[in-house]
Amino acid sequence: MARVVVDVMLKPEILDPQGQAVQRALPRLGFDGVADVRQGKRFELELADPLDEAAIERVREMARTFLANTVIEDFTVRVEEPVHVRPEERL
Template sequence: MARVVVDVMLKPEILDPQGKAVHGALPRLGFEGIADVRQGKRFELQVDGELTEDLLAEIEKIAGTLLSNPVIEDYTVRVEGGRA
């Protein structure tokens, strides 16, 4: 059984208020040396059976239409375990 991971991040030009809030809190908590923080989302999809090229293409469609907003977000798809 394969696991496909979809990471979704705001595009670099889009303001990330949650990331800024975390970045601002770090020094108050005693953490130094962090230049910036961006927050994103991670989705893990467990695949029944064999992960084929067709199924991976379907997952790419899912990532681009349901899991992310392509106007403001970028996404990456990668396989963890199993083969495509």
């Protein structure tokens, strides 16, 4: 099982109201010094097949045709080690 991560973010020239809402809320919550916030989507795909260049290319094609709207969004595809349990973040 291989994990591939697809990050989808609005293109820099596209307004991001979600990110702006977060940025404007931060000072009210006591967090200063954040000049900009952009919010996007992260997809974690578990591939059944072995990971090779063809598999990555198929994920790129998925991202281009389905996961991202390439008119307004950029995407990146990368392979990531499977790390499901993040003990340091568990409360």
